[in-house]
Amino acid sequence: MKNRIISSARKSSVLVMLALVGCTSTQPQQGTATTSTQAPEVTEMKDVDNTALPENTLLKEWTGPYGGVPAFDKMSLTDLAPAMEVGMKMHLADIDAITNNPAAPTFENTIVPYEKAGEALSRAFTYYGIWGSNLSTPEFRKIQGELAPKISDFRSKISQNKALFDRIKAVYDNSQKTALPADQQRVVQLIYEEFAMEGAGLDAAAKERYAAINKELSSLYTTYGNNVLADEEKYVTYITKDQLSGLPESFVKAAAKAATDNGKPGMYAITNTRSSMDQFLTYSDNRALREKVWNTYYSRGDNGDANDNNQNITKILQLRDERVKLLGYDTYADWRLQNRMAKNPQNAMNLMNAVWPAALARVSQEVKDMQAVANASGAKITIAPWDYRYYAEKVRKKKYDLDSDEVKQYLELGNLTQAIFFTAGELFNFKFTPVPAGSVPVYHPDVKVWEVTDKTSGEHIGLWYLDPFARQGKRSGAWASPYRSHTTFNGKKTVLASNNSNFIKPAPGEPVLVSWDDATTFFHEFGHALHFLSSNVKYPTLNSGVRDYTEFQSQLLERWLSTDKVINQFLKHHKTGKVMPPELVAKIKKAATFNQGFETTEFLASALMDMKFHTVKDPTDLDPDKFERETLAALKMPKEIVMRHRSPHFTHVFSGEGYAAGYYGYLWADVLTADAAEAFEEAPGGFYDKQVAAKLVKYLFAPRNSMDPAEAYRLFRGRDAKIDALMRDRGFPVPNQKTQKAKK
Structure with a gap:
């Protein structure tokens, strides 16, 4: 997620x-030489x-x-x-x-x-x-x-x-x-x-209309995405020194640098991106500013101005619906899911509905815990969305004596990079060697390159590019891309894989310290890169992905961050060099299911909304804001939480079709993830068990899309995945009925 x-x-x-x-x-950038x-x-x-x-x-x-x-x-x-x-x-x-x-x-x-x-x-x-x-x-x-x-x-x-x-x-x-x-x-x-x-079997008139729809959609997708980026650039919250209470030193230094870079030296910039917003809402003691930053972030694309996306959403839904009806489908979701693991919208909804009640119940308890902390501190407030992260952090400290900023001191980007290399070496037998600066062209000075080889034979596998920092002109979030995929049908082609992050670039001489969540994301995205690098297919088409399966490999790799071998070798205090102490590790593991109500609900609300949008029989004249409000109300969405991606800035779904009617795929993949993680936990060698790792590479990474994902998983596990592991993983009650299976 x-x-x-x-x-x-x-x-x-x-x-x-x-x-x-x-x-x-896309978003504008400041001058680049290339x-x-x-x-x-x-x-x-x-x-x-x-x-x-x-x-x-x-x-x-x-x-x-x-x-x-x-x-x-x-x-x-x-x-x-x-x-x-x-x-x-x-x-x-x-x-x-x-x-x-x-x-x-x-x-x-x-x-x-x-x-x-x-x-x-x-x-x-x-x-x-x-x-x-x-x-x-x-x-x-x-x-x-x-x-x-x-x-x-x-x-x-x-x-056509x-x-x-x-x-x-x-x-x-x-x-x-x-x-x-x-x-x-x-x-x-x-x-x-x-x-x-894609309509290749349609008659001439239908093909002509199909092509016209695609043409109009392509422009709408570009406009939608650029509107979101414009709002990310346009709205920056500047604060002064007297408004820094509660904010960690590393964030303050980075905010000062961002302000200086934007022509406001002496001030501190809270940029309109998740990485900046999330930290500010977690630590700032200034409730009025938290509300302002929250509103600024969650209103992207929904400000009633030239960058408002509501009409674009309606038109996109109308055109998608018209297009699939040319092919004989009732809804866009029916068309989209036919070749996914879920097969149809109902199977996807069944999975989400199985998890949703447990997530809501956990949110209710989380809010009670936060309200109690607020009341005890004398704050005369009712928990609101801009309070959730702030008071969740205080509850975390109270319940588990766990300070997120303390954890960050052990999560330095260079050490985390070595940690992912170590993991790749243990599981995939890969070795990463830095490529000398200047020997491989890069598009920005921040980008570094490593050669990937087989540890045993020395065979060249490919190159791995890392672009870690946020900057003007770079879209937000984190992602992975293959510049070249492995194939052998026309001469052997080796892999060029890239990971891209948006860590806040520190002040000169300062370490890059990240949160536990950001470290998890770093492992996640590297999992995608390993999926590219481990490919062993002959034909290009077999490197394509199945949307509700392609997140599985990357979500699984997240689990190695919390293994003892990674912690004891790479999670070291950036000043003292001492390994994260066992008592802090114990607190992290004890708090592993903390705040799962929030995390699951904000994601699932977006996934459910995506599916609801794309199962509307006739979206003509649909009002996105009204539809969002009414759908969330019917779902009994807690008032203290907002969707992770509100409709006007849900770029996964409306700036293209990659995740349209498919955002549920993260949860579908997480059923596989939790189940596969238990396969390692049950093995004699745990997460570094050689036999399980060999099966992981053979059946779940190397084949890419050369076999049906459901069959590939059965070859790895010996059976279909069960939802039970996911529920245990999140600390939710396991369903009472007979063991459920994620339908393939």
């Missing part, structure tokens, strides 16, 4: 590449000459060491639009070569060239994603807005290409009669299903 958007594994197929585009959030400040003219595709290819850095094959690397040091924004347009033209030519083949369709003459198609465009999309997520400027956003509808048109030209679909369908039909090798059979199945879901 992290604030992030995970990019799907990149492959040459446009259907996967374009999944990244709609989800890209970007141009001039927005190029966007040329019509018919005017683009293929001779531009050798001169356009963004299309060129990657050269240099490690199987070639992106030329991040030569990125120029003036190249972006021409590269994208030439790349799209080249990709369409690749598709024409497939459809013009007079030979009967086979795997080798249809599927293999389809997997190879669009390699130059794929490289351009890598740079596009970097600007969109890490280095956004107003100039980039202008280009993005101009390109979005053209990219949508391009996508439709492939996904009748000749191409006829060939793919012929290969698929033949494979149902005469089975192909297992990996080829899976590739054909996934490609065929993707085309079918």
Whole structure:
């Protein structure tokens, strides 16, 4: 349940590449040497000459060491639009070569060239994603807005290409009669299903409308995401020295630096991002300021101004509904979940409804505990949403004698980085070696690179890029991206994986200290990177993900943060170098289920709202604010908690389609996570048991999407996952009925 958007594994197929585009959030940045400040003219595709290819850095094959690397040091924004347009033209030519083949369709003459198609465009999309997520400027956003509808048109030209679909369908039909090798059979199945879901079988008129809807949605997604980012940039709360009561020293120093960077030296900046808001609401003694910061953060995209997203939500829902009805589905959720583990909306709702009552009951107890602390301190208040984090921290200290700021002193980013490397070495036999500065291009000085090798053989696996700090022009949250995925069908390709975080950059000479939650997120995102790096598939399509499964591997990796081997070697006080004392470790573990009412409820409220939005039979003229209020009231949402992502800034769901009708997937994956963690707990070697670790890599990481996720999990565990472990994990009562299974 992290604030992030995970990019799907990149492959040459446009259907996967374009999944990244709609989800890209952007925000302006301050000057970066590798970007141009001039927005190029966007040329019509018919005017683009293929001779531009050798001169356009963004299309060129990657050269240099490690199987070639992106030329991040030569990125120029003036190249972006021409590269994208030439790349799209080249990709369409690749598709024409497939459809013009007079030979009967086979795997080798249809599927293999389809997997190879669009390699130059794929490289351009890598740079596009970097600007969109890490280095956004107003100039980039202008280009993005101009390109979005053209990219949508391009996508439709492939996904609705009748000749191409006829060939793919012929290969698929033949494979149902005469089975192909297992990996080829899976590739054909996934490609065929993707085309079918995108309307490839519609008649001409329906295809035309389908494409028009996608084009309009692409612009709406861009506008929605940019509106949220505009509100994150626009609203910064500045405070003075006399308003710092309760705030930790590390936060104060970082806030002072942020204010200075924004041209307000002598003040302290509370930026409108989760990392800043969360810390301020946890520690600030100033209730009026807590309320102001809370309102500023949770009203993003909902201020009734030019950046208000409510009308955009209504239009997005209307268009999604119209589009799936062209395909014969009752609701968007029915269409979206057909190839997910949940299979249908009801199964997803059943899981959420099984957990929701226990979460509400825990919230009720948490609020009582907080109100008692407030009353005892003489505060004449009723707990409100902007009080929850503040008084939860006081209850934590009272119940468990656990001070979050004390814990942070042992969570230094450099040590945590070594901790994730150690974990990867123990489970995956990977070794991480720093790449000398300057030998691999990076897009920002903050980015560091490591080579990943096999500890035993020394074989090169890939590179791992880390971009850890928040900055202007970088979207909020934490995420992982593959710049290149492992494949062997066209010569072996090694992995280029990236992790991106938004830790607050400290004052010069100060350590980077993070909270336990942020350390958990760091392990989580590294789990995605390990999923990329451990891939052992032949074809690009098999690196794609299943949304309600793809969070499982990363959520599972979080568990190693609290293992004894990690704690005793890497959780050291940043000043004394002493390992976190056993008594503090005991407090952390004792408090493991603390505040689970809040954490589960704020997430589940968003997940339930997502599903409710996408199961409305007719969303025409739907009022998002009213629908949100009425739905939460029907769910008996506690007044002391707000959704983790309110509808006007729910970028997971409305700035693209990656998590639309799929935000429940974090909970679905956590059923698997809790159950798999118990497999390690039950093993002789615990979380470092070699046999269980080998099965983990063999069945749950290396195959990627080369086998059905439900079958992969059964091969690992010997059975389906049970919800019981999840309930135990969160300290909730295990259901009384017969052991439930997460339906696959």
